[in-house]
Amino acid sequence: MARLLLHRLGGLLTTLFLSSIVIYGSLYLAPGSPENVIFGSRTPSAAARAAVRHRLHLDQPLPVRYWDWLTGVLHGDLGTSMVTGQPVADRVGAGLGTTLLLVLMTMLLVVLFGLAMGLTAALLPGRVDGAVNALTSVSVTVPSFVASALLISVFAVKLGWFPASGLGQGFGGKVDGLVLPAVALAVLSCGFLARVTRNAVRDQLEREHVQTALVRGLPRAVVLRSHVLRNALPPIVTAVGLLTAGTFASTLVVESAFAVPGIGQLTIQSVAQKDFPVVQAVALLLVAAFVVCNAASDLIQAVVDPRLREAGSTS
Amino acid sequence: MTAPLLELSGLTVDVATEDGGSRTLLDGVDLSLAPGEALGLVGESGSGKSMTMRAVTRLLPRAASASGSIRFEGADVLGMNAGELRRYRDGGVGLVFQDPRAHINPTRRIGAFLTEALVRNRGVGRREALARAAAVLAEVGIDDPQRRLGQYPHEVSGGMLQRVMIASVLLAEPRLILADEPTTALDVTIQREVVAILDRLRRERGMGMVFITHDLDLALAVCGRVAVMYAGRIVELRSADTLHERAAHPYTLGLLGSRPSIDARAERLSAIPGRPVSAFESGPGCAFAPRCSFATAGCESEPPAPTEFDGGLVRCARVEEIHAARMEAKA
Numbered sequence: 001m002a003r004l005l006l007h008r009l010g011g012l013l014t015t016l017f018l019s020s021i022v023i024y025g026s027l028y029l030a031p032g033s034p035e036n037v038i039f040g041s042r043t044p045s046a047a048a049r050a051a052v053r054h055r056l057h058l059d060q061p062l063p064v065r066y067w068d069w070l071t072g073v074l075h076g077d078l079g080t081s082m083v084t085g086q087p088v089a090d091r092v093g094a095g096l097g098t099t100l101l102l103v104l105m106t107m108l109l110v111v112l113f114g115l116a117m118g119l120t121a122a123l124l125p126g127r128v129d130g131a132v133n134a135l136t137s138v139s140v141t142v143p144s145f146v147a148s149a150l151l152i153s154v155f156a157v158k159l160g161w162f163p164a165s166g167l168g169q170g171f172g173g174k175v176d177g178l179v180l181p182a183v184a185l186a187v188l189s190c191g192f193l194a195r196v197t198r199n200a201v202r203d204q205l206e207r208e209h210v211q212t213a214l215v216r217g218l219p220r221a222v223v224l225r226s227h228v229l230r231n232a233l234p235p236i237v238t239a240v241g242l243l244t245a246g247t248f249a250s251t252l253v254v255e256s257a258f259a260v261p262g263i264g265q266l267t268i269q270s271v272a273q274k275d276f277p278v279v280q281a282v283a284l285l286l287v288a289a290f291v292v293c294n295a296a297s298d299l300i301q302a303v304v305d306p307r308l309r310e311a312g313s314t315s
Numbered sequence: 316m317t318a319p320l321l322e323l324s325g326l327t328v329d330v331a332t333e334d335g336g337s338r339t340l341l342d343g344v345d346l347s348l349a350p351g352e353a354l355g356l357v358g359e360s361g362s363g364k365s366m367t368m369r370a371v372t373r374l375l376p377r378a379a380s381a382s383g384s385i386r387f388e389g390a391d392v393l394g395m396n397a398g399e400l401r402r403y404r405d406g407g408v409g410l411v412f413q414d415p416r417a418h419i420n421p422t423r424r425i426g427a428f429l430t431e432a433l434v435r436n437r438g439v440g441r442r443e444a445l446a447r448a449a450a451v452l453a454e455v456g457i458d459d460p461q462r463r464l465g466q467y468p469h470e471v472s473g474g475m476l477q478r479v480m481i482a483s484v485l486l487a488e489p490r491l492i493l494a495d496e497p498t499t500a501l502d503v504t505i506q507r508e509v510v511a512i513l514d515r516l517r518r519e520r521g522m523g524m525v526f527i528t529h530d531l532d533l534a535l536a537v538c539g540r541v542a543v544m545y546a547g548r549i550v551e552l553r554s555a556d557t558l559h560e561r562a563a564h565p566y567t568l569g570l571l572g573s574r575p576s577i578d579a580r581a582e583r584l585s586a587i588p589g590r591p592v593s594a595f596e597s598g599p600g601c602a603f604a605p606r607c608s609f610a611t612a613g614c615e616s617e618p619p620a621p622t623e624f625d626g627g628l629v630r631c632a633r634v635e636e637i638h639a640a641r642m643e644a645k646a
Binding site: 207208209211212213214215216217218219220226227230231244304305306307 | 352366374397400401402403404405406407410412414417418419420421422423431432435436469487587
């Protein structure tokens, strides 16, 4: 188990390091030079341009700049925003809490409703299963931007239950404002998780070891919990891990739709403004969210199923 | 005569098919087992022997339905409610499955598997349950039981896992053990050992046993009586010590003839022609008739009734003639 942990941690750091090179390099391959962002529509003198390029270290070769940036990041210095002049860490930090809360609320909804629907469908074959199946078939085809538009027009505009954009004051106001974005993000994932859960539980219900548990006279609830659900967990955990990582990416769209001041909105703004240091920081953050989610789901699976614990040493 | 431990009469199992029809898998099985008795249930795959065991434990597939009667110590098994069924499965009957690898939850430790029923059903403390489990593991011939309790199923061999399965049944101290081909998934060398352990511990504890196998010799070695099944029916029921010499049903004779023997000089083993059929595939008459070398036109149309013959029960219309012919050939 310790070996698997080390193995996963090593993989995580390697992925982050490689993706930091890709992120840093690809932004400078993109058309348009950073100093143009600062000068805007003005045409600077050669001396002014050279001064700015020197200030941004653009007169140095790319590997040197990457190295300076990387050592800065490792010391907690993400650079300064080219647009506002604020430290990048402050800008990212301001939105991070909101986005984490949004992802948390989304995943709570997904796990709660996805598991409930999947379990109901698996345990009640026939009509109930068919109804849930129909529901999830629709829900997995609704992308978050469509859900956002629908939710805003019904619950914010017509019924006025939740704000259509922005967040209220304090933690309560924040949660209140994040309900609709969370639902918009959860719709598709809920359907997906419900299907994964249904199939995983169905598969386990037919396993021979479940018959053994039944024929020993164990109560049905115990058989379901200790044998069916427990053994159905690995695919469900994988799905939750992937969906959580995917939700981080989807916040880009939904935060813009609901004007939520989180990382997603910051990313869209910064890309539009070509605010390179901010884009680099949030891109790296998204990659980190992905690899952390995947590593976490792998570790949880190894806890659930002992047969997966040795996997790390062979791969 | 003591009251039977298990009594099946007219047990029939039908399974609903996709197109709304139904297929018969078991057709009127009558069987009676005294307390402490061991009975072998022998037949080819599809003959209904496993289905009989499933019906006795009410572990039938969703689409299947059982009719007739199953009585365990006088109680009607098919009519039990959920609570009664759980008590019956807990302490009345224990099942040893064919493939322990598939039948033991792979994600939980052996100790958890062995103690689960004691802890959940009988309120035995975890520590006490583990101590009992270790004692029974030692009895089924497992060294270092303490270490085994902490291991996972994938960390031990198939033979050891089948001993664990047997230990789990013994821990519940049932009055009846159903062993469904308990050694088929094991190496030949380990088969004898496992059967010997099962046989000894069953006798020591005075448990009844239904031993299901396709290996006639194995059944004869551990059982007092043997029932031979074909196409969902019992075709011959006879005590083990007379089966070799006085088997009467053509199918049993075929099974006996298809075994290798150390003193026979036959060049080839005789095989039963054709393939085994299921109950629903058979015609109106005797299900074995199409493969039987003694069959007449009457066999194909009229189902034979079970008749007393030579201390056993045989389902064959021509049993007398066949027997007479065999005696003549011997003489």
